[in-house]
Amino acid sequence: MSATLESLAQRFRRCPVTGLQVNRDSELLIQANAVVAVVAMLVGALAAIGLVLTRWQAVHLLPADQYYRYLTAHGLNMLIFWVIFFEMAVLYFAGPVVLGCRQPAPTLAWGAFALMVVGAGMVDWMVFTGNADVLFTSYPPLRAHPNYYLGVILFAVGALIAVSLFFASLVVAKKEKTYSGSVPLVTFGATTAAIIAVITLLHGAAVYIPTWLWSMDIGNIDPEVYRMVWWGLGHSSQQINVAAMVSVWYLLGGLTVGGVVLNEKVSRMAFVLYVLFISMASAHHLLVDPGMGSAWKIWNTSYAMYLAVLASMVHGFTVPAGIETGQRLRGYTNGLFEWLRKAPWSDPGFSGMWLSLVIFGFMGGITGVTLGTEQINIMAHNTLRVPGHFHTTVVGGTTLAFMAVTYYVLPLIFRKRVAFWGMARLQPFVFGGGIVAMALGMIFMGILGMPRRHWDSSFAGSPFPVELPPASELVQVLFGVGGLLAAVGALMFIAIAVVTVFFGKPVTEEAIKAGASGIPQGVLKLPAQVHTGEVAERQHREGVKGTVVLVAIFFVCFIVYYFTNWKMLSFLWKVG
Amino acid sequence: MSERKPAGSNEEKVPLGQKLLDQPFLLLVAGIVVMLAFYTLWGLAEILSLRPAPLP
Numbered sequence: 001m002s003a004t005l006e007s008l009a010q011r012f013r014r015c016p017v018t019g020l021q022v023n024r025d026s027e028l029l030i031q032a033n034a035v036v037a038v039v040a041m042l043v044g045a046l047a048a049i050g051l052v053l054t055r056w057q058a059v060h061l062l063p064a065d066q067y068y069r070y071l072t073a074h075g076l077n078m079l080i081f082w083v084i085f086f087e088m089a090v091l092y093f094a095g096p097v098v099l100g101c102r103q104p105a106p107t108l109a110w111g112a113f114a115l116m117v118v119g120a121g122m123v124d125w126m127v128f129t130g131n132a133d134v135l136f137t138s139y140p141p142l143r144a145h146p147n148y149y150l151g152v153i154l155f156a157v158g159a160l161i162a163v164s165l166f167f168a169s170l171v172v173a174k175k176e177k178t179y180s181g182s183v184p185l186v187t188f189g190a191t192t193a194a195i196i197a198v199i200t201l202l203h204g205a206a207v208y209i210p211t212w213l214w215s216m217d218i219g220n221i222d223p224e225v226y227r228m229v230w231w232g233l234g235h236s237s238q239q240i241n242v243a244a245m246v247s248v249w250y251l252l253g254g255l256t257v258g259g260v261v262l263n264e265k266v267s268r269m270a271f272v273l274y275v276l277f278i279s280m281a282s283a284h285h286l287l288v289d290p291g292m293g294s295a296w297k298i299w300n301t302s303y304a305m306y307l308a309v310l311a312s313m314v315h316g317f318t319v320p321a322g323i324e325t326g327q328r329l330r331g332y333t334n335g336l337f338e339w340l341r342k343a344p345w346s347d348p349g350f351s352g353m354w355l356s357l358v359i360f361g362f363m364g365g366i367t368g369v370t371l372g373t374e375q376i377n378i379m380a381h382n383t384l385r386v387p388g389h390f391h392t393t394v395v396g397g398t399t400l401a402f403m404a405v406t407y408y409v410l411p412l413i414f415r416k417r418v419a420f421w422g423m424a425r426l427q428p429f430v431f432g433g434g435i436v437a438m439a440l441g442m443i444f445m446g447i448l449g450m451p452r453r454h455w456d457s458s459f460a461g462s463p464f465p466v467e468l469p470p471a472s473e474l475v476q477v478l479f480g481v482g483g484l485l486a487a488v489g490a491l492m493f494i495a496i497a498v499v500t501v502f503f504g505k506p507v508t509e510e511a512i513k514a515g516a517s518g519i520p521q522g523v524l525k526l527p528a529q530v531h532t533g534e535v536a537e538r539q540h541r542e543g544v545k546g547t548v549v550l551v552a553i554f555f556v557c558f559i560v561y562y563f564t565n566w567k568m569l570s571f572l573w574k575v576g
Numbered sequence: 577m578s579e580r581k582p583a584g585s586n587e588e589k590v591p592l593g594q595k596l597l598d599q600p601f602l603l604l605v606a607g608i609v610v611m612l613a614f615y616t617l618w619g620l621a622e623i624l625s626l627r628p629a630p631l632p
Binding site for chain 1: 601606608615618622
């Protein structure tokens, strides 16, 4: 009996900062997935530099074949490998660690990790050896080497096993009574991400297994069916990001400033709206496809998608409102925005999270809803506006949020002090600023008519003349400089993460007491996580005036951008 | 980070909505069914019901 207890005790440690019971198996899985995620980001970021310097026509660096190869590698490493490896780390944290239970089937979990690594390695090998110049979407009749599709399938199977183990951890924790009542909101958000991951991976299996067979001359592929099913994977995979990112916002709000969840019911219902409706937004990739009818398009991209947009707007209000409440409870009560001015901006966990929230909401949300409108989509489809939009959601939103939480994962899970602390404090601003400039450049280039996925922005040698306004050259500079700045920000993050993991100084209780460099302020002194008493009651009654003003500004921006697009549409289709 | 509960909340009746949200597998099935019904199967039906275009 005592040997069993001793063995159990050795598998767990109590985090001195958060008080969480952390099991060693999950901790190692989090570390391994996070490290591979950063490696994938390095590959994707290096490819991004080549792409930026090619689409910036004044430089036009790469030849055509290399451009499409790098574009394929960039899409896969950033949109799939970086984010999904990191999301697996989030699931191992939000399940067994937050719930304080053991890791279910640790050997199987390592098997899943190995499958994902082998699959990702096969895909990158095929791409960089020129056997898969098919871009991220690999639309038929473009055909890659069979091992490319096999690599994707192995990666997806590994991810599906890891997601299943997250659900298993929910069962284990409930059965072994490691928590009471409902799971914490962070775990509920991760459950949402896991459900969307299952939807995504089912569509992935449905599309990649027949395509793998087709690549070996077995069977046939209908391009329209492929497009429809593939986007059930391609877009839904980015909705896993959204749910995981929102969970990270709530987590960091609590860790950095003692952010309050204003209303658990409202936040959880918003996550349920994601579960039910967000994946259907995949249809907006098919808005100009002739095979689908208007009813299908309008239901999936308007009525249903707007329910998911409503969920994002709920989180877009409750997260900053919770932060405002937390800050006001810490004494920053003057005026509308003292809570924001005196927020811990030198903590990259806070600054990255806040920038992620603003970039995702103001740029990603507004441009996304506009692009998802069937009539407006006809102007924007296949132009640079589309990647301009998703670089503000997936990169400015998700990636920046994941970078921000890494500054807390390093001291709390790796138990290392963040290296190059001065650079780390600057990094979210460099990366976020670069992404904003680059995405604005892409959006304006798209509005001026510049297509996406095109090697030569000057259309030299085109069989018919293509003239773009001279202003497009100016916004190319904005795009190029912004893209390079974002790449510098990404490389700063990678350098910080790698040096911290392999050479970082350990986080000790003495270092925390001494306020040592490289430890975020939320770890040095965790803000109060539970607020009770008269002060808390009064604050709830007084409300969140600052956030209400921010939300009003958001709606004004939304209305102006949305109606500007309808005005532009009226120039295309003159009525009367 | 958690909602405040009044004293004696352990004996409080759990609302039906909360009971439903505490069932991750129910949410999983609901998410899959809605997506499959409205996006995937309806989309497949649209494509498969297209008549071949006459060649010029």
